[in-house]
Amino acid sequence: MSTNIKAPKKLIEVALPLDDINAAAAREKSIRHGHPSTLHLWWARRPLAAARAVLFAQMVNDPGGARGYYAGKTKAQADAEREKLFDIIRDLVKWENTSNEEVLERARAAIRQSWRETCELNKGKPGFDPDKLPAFHDPFAGGGAIPLEAQRLGLEAYASDLNPVAVLITKAMIEIPPKFAGRTPVGPVLEGEKQGRLRTDWPGATSLAEDVRRYGHWMRQEAGKRIGNLYPKVKVTAEMAERRPDLKPYAGKELTVIAWLWARTVKSPNPAFSHVDVPLVSSFVLSTKKGKEAWVHPVVEGDDYRFEVGVGKRDDLDELKRGNKLGGANFRCILSDSPIEPKYIRVEGQAGHLGAHLMAIVAEGTRERVYLSPTKEMEDIAQKAEPTWKPDVEFFEKALGFRVRNYGFRTWAELFTQRQLVALTTFSDLVTEVRTRIIEDAKATGMADDGVVGLDAGSTGATAYGDAVVVYLALAVDKLADRNSTIASWATSREHARNTFGRQAVPMTWDFAESNPFSESSGNFFGGIKSISDGLCNVEAYFIGTSAQANAGSQTITAAKVVSTDPPYYDNIGYADLSDFFYVWLRRSLKPIYPRLFATLTTPKTEELIATPGRHGSKEAAESFFMGGMTRAIHNLAEQAHPAFPVTIYYAFKQSETKEEGTGSTGWGVFLEAVLRSGFAITGTWPSRTELSRRLRGQKSNALASSIVLVCRKREASAESISRRQFQHQLREEMPEALETMIGGTSGQSPIAPVDLAQAAIGPGMAIFSKYSAVLNQDGSKMSVHDALILINRAKDEILGGIVEADTDTDTGFCVDWFAQYGWSNGPFGEADTLSRAKGTTVDGVREAGIIESGGGKVRLLKWPEYSPDWNPEKDNRTPVWEACHHLIRELDHGGESEAGALLARMPERGESIRALTYHLYTLCERKKWAEEARAYNELMTAWHAILATSYEVGHVGSQTELEL
Numbered sequence: 001m002s003t004n005i006k007a008p009k010k011l012i013e014v015a016l017p018l019d020d021i022n023a024a025a026a027r028e029k030s031i032r033h034g035h036p037s038t039l040h041l042w043w044a045r046r047p048l049a050a051a052r053a054v055l056f057a058q059m060v061n062d063p064g065g066a067r068g069y070y071a072g073k074t075k076a077q078a079d080a081e082r083e084k085l086f087d088i089i090r091d092l093v094k095w096e097n098t099s100n101e102e103v104l105e106r107a108r109a110a111i112r113q114s115w116r117e118t119c120e121l122n123k124g125k126p127g128f129d130p131d132k133l134p135a136f137h138d139p140f141a142g143g144g145a146i147p148l149e150a151q152r153l154g155l156e157a158y159a160s161d162l163n164p165v166a167v168l169i170t171k172a173m174i175e176i177p178p179k180f181a182g183r184t185p186v187g188p189v190l191e192g193e194k195q196g197r198l199r200t201d202w203p204g205a206t207s208l209a210e211d212v213r214r215y216g217h218w219m220r221q222e223a224g225k226r227i228g229n230l231y232p233k234v235k236v237t238a239e240m241a242e243r244r245p246d247l248k249p250y251a252g253k254e255l256t257v258i259a260w261l262w263a264r265t266v267k268s269p270n271p272a273f274s275h276v277d278v279p280l281v282s283s284f285v286l287s288t289k290k291g292k293e294a295w296v297h298p299v300v301e302g303d304d305y306r307f308e309v310g311v312g313k314r315d316d317l318d319e320l321k322r323g324n325k326l327g328g329a330n331f332r333c334i335l336s337d338s339p340i341e342p343k344y345i346r347v348e349g350q351a352g353h354l355g356a357h358l359m360a361i362v363a364e365g366t367r368e369r370v371y372l373s374p375t376k377e378m379e380d381i382a383q384k385a386e387p388t389w390k391p392d393v394e395f396f397e398k399a400l401g402f403r404v405r406n407y408g409f410r411t412w413a414e415l416f417t418q419r420q421l422v423a424l425t426t427f428s429d430l431v432t433e434v435r436t437r438i439i440e441d442a443k444a445t446g447m448a449d450d451g452v453v454g455l456d457a458g459s460t461g462a463t464a465y466g467d468a469v470v471v472y473l474a475l476a477v478d479k480l481a482d483r484n485s486t487i488a489s490w491a492t493s494r495e496h497a498r499n500t501f502g503r504q505a506v507p508m509t510w511d512f513a514e515s516n517p518f519s520e521s522s523g524n525f526f527g528g529i530k531s532i533s534d535g536l537c538n539v540e541a542y543f544i545g546t547s548a549q550a551n552a553g554s555q556t557i558t559a560a561k562v563v564s565t566d567p568p569y570y571d572n573i574g575y576a577d578l579s580d581f582f583y584v585w586l587r588r589s590l591k592p593i594y595p596r597l598f599a600t601l602t603t604p605k606t607e608e609l610i611a612t613p614g615r616h617g618s619k620e621a622a623e624s625f626f627m628g629g630m631t632r633a634i635h636n637l638a639e640q641a642h643p644a645f646p647v648t649i650y651y652a653f654k655q656s657e658t659k660e661e662g663t664g665s666t667g668w669g670v671f672l673e674a675v676l677r678s679g680f681a682i683t684g685t686w687p688s689r690t691e692l693s694r695r696l697r698g699q700k701s702n703a704l705a706s707s708i709v710l711v712c713r714k715r716e717a718s719a720e721s722i723s724r725r726q727f728q729h730q731l732r733e734e735m736p737e738a739l740e741t742m743i744g745g746t747s748g749q750s751p752i753a754p755v756d757l758a759q760a761a762i763g764p765g766m767a768i769f770s771k772y773s774a775v776l777n778q779d780g781s782k783m784s785v786h787d788a789l790i791l792i793n794r795a796k797d798e799i800l801g802g803i804v805e806a807d808t809d810t811d812t813g814f815c816v817d818w819f820a821q822y823g824w825s826n827g828p829f830g831e832a833d834t835l836s837r838a839k840g841t842t843v844d845g846v847r848e849a850g851i852i853e854s855g856g857g858k859v860r861l862l863k864w865p866e867y868s869p870d871w872n873p874e875k876d877n878r879t880p881v882w883e884a885c886h887h888l889i890r891e892l893d894h895g896g897e898s899e900a901g902a903l904l905a906r907m908p909e910r911g912e913s914i915r916a917l918t919y920h921l922y923t924l925c926e927r928k929k930w931a932e933e934a935r936a937y938n939e940l941m942t943a944w945h946a947i948l949a950t951s952y953e954v955g956h957v958g959s960q961t962e963l964e965l
Helices: 018-028 048-059 074-093 101-121 145-152 165-178 194-199 206-230 238-243 245-250 318-323 340-348 376-383 403-407 418-444 462-483 525-536 576-592 618-641 668-677 724-744 754-761 762-770 783-805 810-822 829-838 843-848 881-904 908-928 931-941 944-954 960-964
Strands: 135-140 157-161 259-265 278-279 285-287 294-303 304-311 323-327 328-333 356-363 369-372 511-515 545-549 562-565 647-652 658-659 663-666 679-688 707-714 720-724 773-776 852-855 858-861
Touching: 018 074, 018 679, 018 707, 048 101, 048 145, 048 647, 048 707, 101 294, 101 376, 101 576, 101 762, 135 145, 135 238, 135 720, 145 157, 145 165, 145 545, 145 562, 145 663, 157 165, 165 545, 206 376, 206 418, 206 462, 206 525, 206 562, 238 245, 238 278, 238 931, 245 328, 259 858, 285 318, 285 369, 294 318, 294 369, 304 356, 304 369, 304 720, 340 403, 340 511, 356 376, 376 418, 376 720, 418 462, 462 525, 462 576, 618 647, 618 668, 618 707, 647 668, 668 679, 668 762, 668 783, 679 754, 679 762, 720 724, 724 754, 724 762, 724 773, 724 783, 724 908, 754 908, 754 931, 762 783, 783 881, 783 908, 810 858, 810 881, 810 908, 829 843, 829 852, 843 852, 881 931, 881 944, 908 931, 908 944, 931 944
Parallel strands: 135 157, 135 562, 157 545, 562 647, 720 773
Antiparallel strands: 259 278, 259 356, 259 511, 285 294, 294 304, 323 328, 356 369, 647 707, 658 663, 679 707, 852 858
């Protein structure tokens, strides 16, 4: 950063109401109706709440900044003003306030105010116009969540990505809606909705959303005329109802099919049945809904078999759930009982011998699913379908997570049934056809005739409008493809077809659900249209947005812009390989509209910044490629980004473990190294959690924050180097205050959960490490990020241990050391006696406190469930912090935050000591890999703010913990 620029510290570099942000982000995961993400699937998209909060905190000045506009204010004044900013964030992150203009305008006003203050400090300098906010840029835009939220906060938003699918999704979110905001729909009102003609107010993108709905409905009707014969209804006969009493209400009726459930088949490996295609079924259960149980079983008749559907409870349900699968890709032949091994299936698959057998039919009943046995007629209709086109494009042989390649699948077309291909090509053709209809309708309503100049050329006339609506209709075809491939399986609990990308891979599925695009249930085409239309109503349509294809390492879009970005995560997700699933369909419909974006046969792969050994020849070469490319990309940001603002970078964890260097993942050190090599210094790290739960008892391991936000500023050009000893000294000097803020919480900020502390502590530690040009080891070599992380985490542990040591009683000191050695197990009395004397207490004294059991030459710490529920801290003459802490855990476990808060209200003076001990014990458990114990301590601190608030409601006052609120 230029030394003549005065850049006040931003809120995100000091404090955040993290608990509120994470709670909102977690809640958002359950929001589907109207969420902008429903426009199109993208992998690992950031929650809108988190993106909005980070951007706001990145742009507003911290009231307590030491070198900035607020210098000279008292701590109380700074805290009060910071609390006002926290309140804005708390309102801002709520889902119901996503489009609340009053809330958004308060946030925009705070951003404008901070910008004017910053401009005042830099009066007359280029790039500091108080009347014009800087624009925003995300160079790894992906699904577009971050630029959308920048746009919502009043910034002109720019997004770029190498992947054309990502570019198109972001165009649909931030670029197209503002071009056509506030217009009137041009499509004919749907039959039965004539009252819609009376509506005159179409704010934002609502008119565009309405036309997507209207023309999507036309496409569905037209497709039904062309291929509806391939999706016949199923008739429930009197004979069927006689055998199945549950079918009597439907006797004589024709029901719309929701899905056809298929089992993949392979020739039996038993020579006696080698002419028979036997099924590979992972589960024979169709529905697990209480009172609506349904299942299918194979009926063997000589050297043939058929499937029959049954309903009702079964004693052998667990066996049915296993299908004829023995585990992994091992199956059992239903005719001969012979094992069908994975190697055999792979060989048969690669020879093209995998088939499919109809297993069951799911139909629409009266507010229920009706499961029916398959018929030969239904199977024949499906197999007679003949597509006129198919995406015969091969996917990468060593693509991440593409297990299907092992079983003979080579092209995208092979992931669909013939009928699915017919449906997708039909809807894809209709996307092209409907464009002409939309343009003519637009002209008829008086929209400007722009001739052949379309959307890609920047027009906003009738042709461009036709292009715009067609983009969303093409996205709807992608949604149909996601629910209509042979990777989509049947969800027995919710009774619907899952989508292809339940995770970031193309796994092998043995039984699959083929949905009916003309039904009213999951997987139908118009359902996708509706979700796109609803999502479009919640984008920001009043601030300009631009999405372009660009390589992050060489793009110049970032110049003088605010930057927040979510780059690829080392080897987590193969975006390009996965997105080709959608690209092949989008290209077929949209190449005439965006010829440059869809110029290549598949998405660009060579320059994609992920560490894929299969693409680069080895793990080492892949890591080198990632390091070099990411360094160039982030250096590009460091050189171009607006100097008044920090850059925020998200990093998500794929797998994590606690080692000597702390919590991390395979690519974490490599990624941090790239950030520092690029010329950035790290001024903060914030754990961003999208999986938030107060009750963690059922989890097998501690859940890490799903991502971490790095706050970065360009390192001073004059930065010097320091020695390893000096670095360690600065850690000891500066980290205690930062850790106290994290575990104690600043004004309005909840304590950071222990499970996230290792990540959060990287911030102040790396702030020291990264502000120097180098930290030099004793031999003169530069210290690596890996070694710095080890020292930072050691310092964190020493500081936390020191806080506990200085602030606890002798009984607690004994318990901590005994716990570290024996946990909850028995240990020798002699060792306990020696340790207790060294700590200044006695075994008898600790036993009298009620926290150990002693007898028979053995000593054992009591676990919190063993503590008395009638304990009264006010009448206990010997209450170690250890005892108070575990009584609090017991109350939280049994009565929740309210009961724990009531207990804390009776011993408020112990709050800070309990908190410090809890962090220390969590760290100890993590080191020992005691997951169950660690969960209890993490849960206590995760709930701490709520417990504390409840304790005040109960009625205690005047304690030192009052400052924590």
